[in-house]
Amino acid sequence: MSEIVRTVTRWIFAFIATYGVYLVAYGHLTPGGGFAGGVMLASGYVLLVLSRGAKEAEKSLGLRPAKALDSVGALLFLAIAVLGLVLGQGFFENFIQKSTPGEPLEILNAGIIPLCNIAIALKVMTSLFVVFVVMASVRFAGSGEELEYTSEEE
Amino acid sequence: MTSYLTFLLVFMIIAALAAVTMEDLLSAVISLGALGFAASIVFLMLKAPDVEIVKRIVEVLVLVLLVRATIRRDVETVSGTRDTFGMIAAAVLILLMSVFVIKVVGSLPEVGDSAMARNADAPSNHYLDKSLEETGAGNAVTGVLLDYRGYDTLGEATVLFAAVLGAVTLLRKRARRLPAGRAES
Numbered sequence: 482m483s484e485i486v487r488t489v490t491r492w493i494f495a496f497i498a499t500y501g502v503y504l505v506a507y508g509h510l511t512p513g514g515g516f517a518g519g520v521m522l523a524s525g526y527v528l529l530v531l532s533r534g535a536k537e538a539e540k541s542l543g544l545r546p547a548k549a550l551d552s553v554g555a556l557l558f559l560a561i562a563v564l565g566l567v568l569g570q571g572f573f574e575n576f577i578q579k580s581t582p583g584e585p586l587e588i589l590n591a592g593i594i595p596l597c598n599i600a601i602a603l604k605v606m607t608s609l610f611v612v613f614v615v616m617a618s619v620r621f622a623g624s625g626e627e628l629e630y631t632s633e634e635e
Numbered sequence: 636m637t638s639y640l641t642f643l644l645v646f647m648i649i650a651a652l653a654a655v656t657m658e659d660l661l662s663a664v665i666s667l668g669a670l671g672f673a674a675s676i677v678f679l680m681l682k683a684p685d686v687e688i689v690k691r692i693v694e695v696l697v698l699v700l701l702v703r704a705t706i707r708r709d710v711e712t713v714s715g716t717r718d719t720f721g722m723i724a725a726a727v728l729i730l731l732m733s734v735f736v737i738k739v740v741g742s743l744p745e746v747g748d749s750a751m752a753r754n755a756d757a758p759s760n761h762y763l764d765k766s767l768e769e770t771g772a773g774n775a776v777t778g779v780l781l782d783y784r785g786y787d788t789l790g791e792a793t794v795l796f797a798a799v800l801g802a803v804t805l806l807r808k809r810a811r812r813l814p815a816g817r818a819e820s
Contacts, residue, residue: 504688508774508777509771509772509773509774509777509778509781510772510773510774511773511774512684512685512687512688512774512776513685513688513774514685514774514776514777514780514781515781516689517685517688517689517692520689520692520693520696521692523696524692524695524696524699527696527699531699531703548803551796551799555792555793555796558789558792559789562785562789572785572786573782573785573786573789575769575770575771575782578769578770578771578782582771583771585767585771585773586773590771590772591770591771591772591773591777591778592770592771593781593782594770594771594772594777594778594781594782597781597785597788598777598781601788601792604792604795604796605795608795608796608798608799609696611799611802611803612798612799612802613696613699613700615802615803615806616700616704616802616806617700617703617704
């Protein structure tokens with residue numbers, strides 16, 4: 482794409498990423514949360530791939546690290562749930578809030594909920610990004626230009 | 636507010652019909668996007684900002700994906716008469732569903748009234764009263780999603796994980812070479 486599109490997307494990406502991180506970080510206080518913030522961040526990376534082409538966008542988020550982060554997010558979420566079983570009384574128990582309740586309506590509050598939000602955001606962001614790249618670069622018979630994403634090398 | 640809602644719902648129906656009948660695939664995708672954005676505004680008017688945010692952002696991502704998938708593709712066009720039996724079956728099903736929906740809508744509370752007010756010991760009442768105190772989350776929706784109903788959210792994450800695993804496995808470009816001696820079936 483042209484230089485104008487590249488420059489403008491770089492600026493817009495900053496706003497998209499900021500809003501996405503805000504949705505995740507304040508998910509327990511305002512509307513939003515891990516899923517919405519994750520999709521927001523994923524759409525930011527999709528914008529980068531579309532404007533700069535896959536080769537250059539790979540520098541910010543490649544397919545291989547995205548797949549790895551996808552699993553890390555899922556395992557992190559599960560680990561938080563199991564920690565509730567180990568340190569508290571039940572699966573998914575909010576053990577931090579039970580032992581040290583924070584100030585209501587503060588950002589450092591609500592125990593495991595912000596941590597879960599971060600894990601879900603990581604998971605949703607990378608998995609939707611992987612789905613986009615995989616679906617956009619699939620080869621259809623008779624199609625013209627391809628969006629090559631090469632980090633799948635073994 | 637009801638008149639705005641009616642306007643938006645009529646707009647959504649028109650957009651859906653346009654998406655089905657449009658000949659150009661790209662125009663159909665764009666009308667589908669218009670339908671989605673109208674739906675997100677409806678969610679906002681019904682005071683569900685959490686759903687609205689997710690709906691709007693997913694809509695953008697899906698629209699980009701669909702445009703990317705439909706643009707510059709050789710699309711096969713089919714001609715000929717429509718399947719009469721299928722159309723009649725669809726019409727009967729829609730009529731049947733409409734009868735049920737109209738019956739159910741009549742028993743719903745007014746827009747803005749809480750549905751669980753009729754049932755004093757519904758869990759929803761407990762969530763609304765105690766979620767700030769018990770979970771510490773100011774946003775009751777997140778409190779329910781990640782504390783009271785964390786198990787459901789885990790299932791949701793698992794579904795997403797399985798979907799991504801399927802997409803990556805089925806749409807891969809490189810296959811592993813079969814070991815020598817094993818013929819491709």
